[in-house]
Amino acid sequence: MAVDDCRANLIAAATPLFAEKGFNGVGIRKLGNAAGENPAMISYYLGSKEGLYTAVLTERFEPLKRVTELKEMDDDPMKKFEMYVRATVARYRKSPHLLSFYTSELTNPTPCCETIVKPAIRGVVQMLIETFSEGLSHDQFRKGLNPADTVLALAGMINFYFLLEPVTGEFVDHSPERDEEVIQHIMDVFSKGVLK
Amino acid sequence: MAVDDCRANLIAAATPLFAEKGFNGVGIRKLGNAAGENPAMISYYLGSKEGLYTAVLTERFEPLKRVTELKEMDDDPMKKFEMYVRATVARYRKSPHLLSFYTSELTNPTPCCETIVKPAIRGVVQMLIETFSEGLSHDQFRKGLNPADTVLALAGMINFYFLLEPVTGEFVDHSPERDEEVIQHIMDVFSKGVLK
Numbered sequence: 001m002a003v004d005d006c007r008a009n010l011i012a013a014a015t016p017l018f019a020e021k022g023f024n025g026v027g028i029r030k031l032g033n034a035a036g037e038n039p040a041m042i043s044y045y046l047g048s049k050e051g052l053y054t055a056v057l058t059e060r061f062e063p064l065k066r067v068t069e070l071k072e073m074d075d076d077p078m079k080k081f082e083m084y085v086r087a088t089v090a091r092y093r094k095s096p097h098l099l100s101f102y103t104s105e106l107t108n109p110t111p112c113c114e115t116i117v118k119p120a121i122r123g124v125v126q127m128l129i130e131t132f133s134e135g136l137s138h139d140q141f142r143k144g145l146n147p148a149d150t151v152l153a154l155a156g157m158i159n160f161y162f163l164l165e166p167v168t169g170e171f172v173d174h175s176p177e178r179d180e181e182v183i184q185h186i187m188d189v190f191s192k193g194v195l196k
Numbered sequence: 197m198a199v200d201d202c203r204a205n206l207i208a209a210a211t212p213l214f215a216e217k218g219f220n221g222v223g224i225r226k227l228g229n230a231a232g233e234n235p236a237m238i239s240y241y242l243g244s245k246e247g248l249y250t251a252v253l254t255e256r257f258e259p260l261k262r263v264t265e266l267k268e269m270d271d272d273p274m275k276k277f278e279m280y281v282r283a284t285v286a287r288y289r290k291s292p293h294l295l296s297f298y299t300s301e302l303t304n305p306t307p308c309c310e311t312i313v314k315p316a317i318r319g320v321v322q323m324l325i326e327t328f329s330e331g332l333s334h335d336q337f338r339k340g341l342n343p344a345d346t347v348l349a350l351a352g353m354i355n356f357y358f359l360l361e362p363v364t365g366e367f368v369d370h371s372p373e374r375d376e377e378v379i380q381h382i383m384d385v386f387s388k389g390v391l392k
Contacts, residue, residue, distance in 0.1 A: 020304050025220055103299035106362055108216055118363040125364055142388070148368040149357075149381045156356025157349040163302055164348060167314040168321055172344040185345045192338070193389030 007045045010035045011055050019097035023053050023110050050111075057105075057112045060098050063091050064120040071127045077135035078195070082187050084128060085158050089179050092162045099162055125151060132194075141194050150194060157186045203241045206231045207251050215293035219249050219306050246307075253301075253308045256294050259287050260316040267323045273331035274391070278383050280324060281354050285375050288358045295358055321347060328390075337390045346390060353382045 013035035017026045028049055032039030046052040067087055070080050091098060105117040128151035135141050141150075161182060165174045209231035213222045224245055228235030242248040263283055266276050287294060301313040324347035331337050337346075357378060361370045 022218055022221065025218065100303035103303055103359065106359055107296035107299055109362065113362070121360065121363045122366065125360075125367055129367060145385070146377075146381055148364070149378060150385065152357055152360060152364065152368065153353040153382055153385055155360070156352035156354070158352070160352025160356055161345075161348055163299065164317065164321075164351070166302055166305065166309070167317045168344070168348065170318065171321055171325060172348065181342075182345060185342055186349055189341070189346065189349055189389035190385075191389075193385035193387075 006037060006041055007055075010037060010042060010045060010052060011059060014052050015056050015060070015097055018053055018056055019100040022104060022108075023049075053110070054112055054116070057101060057116045060095060060101050061116050061120040063087075063095070064124055068123045068127045071130065077131045077140060078187075078191055080131045081128070081154060081190065082183070084124070085154070085183050085186055088155075088158045089183060093176055093179070099159075103163070125155070128154070140196060142196055145194060154186075154190055157190065158183075161186075202233060202237055203251075206233060206238060206241060206248060207255060210248050211252050211256070211293055214249055214252055215296040218300060218304075219245075249306070250308055250312070253297060253312045256291060256297050257312050257316040259283075259291070260320055264319045264323045267326065273327045273336060274383075274387055276327045277324070277350060277386065278379070280320070281350070281379050281382055284351075284354045285379060289372055289375070295355075299359070321351070324350070336392065338392055341390055350382075350386055353386065354379075357382075 010031070014026075014031050017031060017034055028039045028042055031049065031052060032042055035041075042049065042052050046055055067084060070083050070087075073080065073083075075083070102117070105113045109117075125148075129147045132141065132145075132147040132151055136143075136145070136147065161174075168174070206227070210222075210227050213227060213230055224235045224238055227245065227248060228238055231237075238245065238248050242251055263280060266279050266283075269276065269279075271279070298313070301309045305313075321344075325343045328337065328341075328343040328347055332339075332341070332343065357370075364370070
């Protein structure tokens with residue numbers, strides 16, 4: 001097997017295991033077996049279990065980095081917020097384990113929180129704050145709104161929708177078919193809440 | 197030591213350990229030692245490690261049950277929403293481990309998710325949905341807003357503020373002194389977003 005295949009294989013197999021059991025809940029042998037590889041390949045390709053976990057998190061949080069590209073787009077702030085919400089939905093749909101790493105690193109951080117998770121989330125929050133501040137300076141938003149509090153509220157609306165999915169199915173249809181409706185609903189409440 | 201003291205002692209000592217290491221990440225011996233009790237006392241007073249974890253979660257999620265008491269209050273919907281937000285803030289301030297159990301049970305449920313966490317969260321969400329529907333029927337809110345989506349958005353605004361605390365300190369002062377300001381800010385955005 002080519003070097004890259006073996007490495008990618010180890011990362012793919014480790015992702016659900018780390019997501020479900022946490023960094024400490026799974027050992028080298030199980031991680032190797034799940035990938036159908038000799039556990040020694042973990043040390044060989046990734047240095048250690050820590051190295052494998054770091055690679056898994058790097059891959060999961062990579063899409064958050066791309067959110068900051070919205071900064072460069074010459075769109076109005078409300079369009080950028082909508083693109084952020086839409087990108088967040090797409091991330092969770094594409095990577096069901098992301099939420100698990102996201103919440104576990106925030107409540108019980110490993111060293112990867114400081115090196116991977118925190119920079120990724122800060123990049124997104126900073127982009128959102130700058131976007132809101134820009135709109136404020138152009139008199140688009142109500143005076144007196146705190147940019148940081150406002151964008152954390154927006155982030156909460158969409159992220160929490162996915163976190164509560166396992167327990168609120170009785171009240172809300174969480175299926176992907178309804179994603180566009182949810183995005184529009186959040187943007188409706190948010191824009192009425194902040195626009196002048 | 198009195199029976200109740202020993203039991204309460206075991207629960208108190210187990211709470212941070214389970215919160216930080218998860219149900220599978222800590223054993224009977226460590227749980228007993230942390231409480232300064234013989235590990236056999238866990239079986240004696242709580243049946244098993246599962247029994248101890250169940251008792252810890254029952255205690256942490258008890259305050260969520262009390263949120264449903266807001267239902268009985270003869271206040272206008274927007275006042276009830278504010279009381280809900282304020283009660284949520286108070287819960288996290290009083291019980292720093294709550295968020296950890298909350299997110300880990302939602303992303304990697306133990307059997308306690310079905311018996312303790314889900315009923316507690318559903319009770320809160322149901323109360324919020326009924327409150328919003330009541331306001332809708334009295335023509336207080338904009339037509340076309342989906343009650344469930346709307347209240348999940350409100351819940352997201354306040355819960356996410358606490359989840360992101362470890363990584364957004366650079367942008368937002370998360371200290372308790374600012375809680376009232378955050379509550380007012382969220383209610384400001386939310387009420388402008390939903391009121392007619």
